[in-house]
Amino acid sequence: MKAKSIKGKSTAEIKAALTDSRSDGFAPTLAICFISKAMDRNAICELLDQAGISIFGCTTNGEFIDEETEKESAAILLLDMKKEHFEVYFEEYPEKNYREVAKGIAQQASQRFKVPAFLIGTSHAAADGEEVLQGIAEVAGPAVNAYGGAAGDDYSFTGTNVFTNGRDSGHGIVCIVLDETKVKIKGVATCGWKAVGTERTVTKSEGNHVYTVDDIPVLDITAKYGGLENVTPENNNLLIEIAANFPLQLQREKGDPLMRPGLQVDWTDRSFYTSGSVPQGSKVRFSLPPDWDVMEKVVKGVQLQKETEMPEADALVVFSCAGRILSLGPLMTKELEGVKEVWNVPMAGMFSNAELGRATGGNLEMHNLTTCCVALKEK
Numbered sequence: 001m002k003a004k005s006i007k008g009k010s011t012a013e014i015k016a017a018l019t020d021s022r023s024d025g026f027a028p029t030l031a032i033c034f035i036s037k038a039m040d041r042n043a044i045c046e047l048l049d050q051a052g053i054s055i056f057g058c059t060t061n062g063e064f065i066d067e068e069t070e071k072e073s074a075a076i077l078l079l080d081m082k083k084e085h086f087e088v089y090f091e092e093y094p095e096k097n098y099r100e101v102a103k104g105i106a107q108q109a110s111q112r113f114k115v116p117a118f119l120i121g122t123s124h125a126a127a128d129g130e131e132v133l134q135g136i137a138e139v140a141g142p143a144v145n146a147y148g149g150a151a152g153d154d155y156s157f158t159g160t161n162v163f164t165n166g167r168d169s170g171h172g173i174v175c176i177v178l179d180e181t182k183v184k185i186k187g188v189a190t191c192g193w194k195a196v197g198t199e200r201t202v203t204k205s206e207g208n209h210v211y212t213v214d215d216i217p218v219l220d221i222t223a224k225y226g227g228l229e230n231v232t233p234e235n236n237n238l239l240i241e242i243a244a245n246f247p248l249q250l251q252r253e254k255g256d257p258l259m260r261p262g263l264q265v266d267w268t269d270r271s272f273y274t275s276g277s278v279p280q281g282s283k284v285r286f287s288l289p290p291d292w293d294v295m296e297k298v299v300k301g302v303q304l305q306k307e308t309e310m311p312e313a314d315a316l317v318v319f320s321c322a323g324r325i326l327s328l329g330p331l332m333t334k335e336l337e338g339v340k341e342v343w344n345v346p347m348a349g350m351f352s353n354a355e356l357g358r359a360t361g362g363n364l365e366m367h368n369l370t371t372c373c374v375a376l377k378e379k
Helices: 011-021 041-050 098-112 129-140 218-226 238-245 294-308 322-343
Strands: 003-008 030-035 054-059 074-079 086-092 116-122 146-150 162-164 167-169 172-179 183-190 194-206 209-213 248-250 258-260 264-266 271-273 283-288 315-321 347-352 354-358 364-367 371-378
Touching (some): 030 041, 074 315, 098 129, 116 129, 129 146, 129 354, 146 347, 146 371, 162 172, 183 294, 209 218, 218 271, 218 283, 238 322, 294 371, 315 354
Parallel strands (some): 315 347
Antiparallel strands (some): 030 074, 116 172, 183 354, 183 371, 194 283, 248 258, 248 283, 315 371
């Protein structure tokens, strides 16, 4: 499989880059699109659709095709994968029936391919990605390869979108299903945020909706120990402060803790929604951004993947949490450069609201403040 990555800050730039990419006879069949809400994604999708290219798309908090991160742009990975080796599915979940919708996709995929693998994009800040993953695993089995991320909105917290050919939704899922007998896919998720303080107990929660910790509204206890000020609906930066600087960390007996920052506040009771489930009675700690060595940890994780599972790759897709670039700033380029150098193949990625993949412990889970690197190789 041949792959090329293109980027641009206008529809005209993307059109020119697409034309140039095909000038040598390259005929892409699939486009993995990470597009800022500041761009005209409908116009870009029309260009790709007219070229007969299937689209997997998410809005972002920033995007990249190499170590140079961009804002208010489009980053697109073009693949000439054989059409019989993949299918793009698109569904909505307006009733918050995340698991059932994901199960429906997995059932269709299992009829289409004997061994399906999944690359997933979700929209809406309150969506429970853990439910999506569990719905897929319920049908495809716990060992299924499923990776992806939650769409962003340039940190505006006004609404995220996923899209494909002719469809776009703020409450939906877009999914590339791969025939894993024909396309190898492997991913690794790495975090690094460090826990501080004592363990606390989640005293009321439902799925990914956390109400109280130690019988205190979760927003209030976060503000108290995080030293947050101006905890009001008028503070447009509040969710960024919570997510990047003082997120909850879900403790586990086995494997690394899971990050669970608040992504949407319910001001009626000062609760918040996270990207994945937080069981009532579970133990949590607060956490702080990591030291600079976290970038080496990500690169080493990808290098280990190459050495043990994926010696060769045709392309690389990266879902990196928006909170990472907020905390690491310009140093994020070092991490992306290191990741790209492992296989040195075309890459595209976005800064996401959440990440789907396997971390230490091997469980399929929804993550935050994590970099999930997904390598693809057509057999």
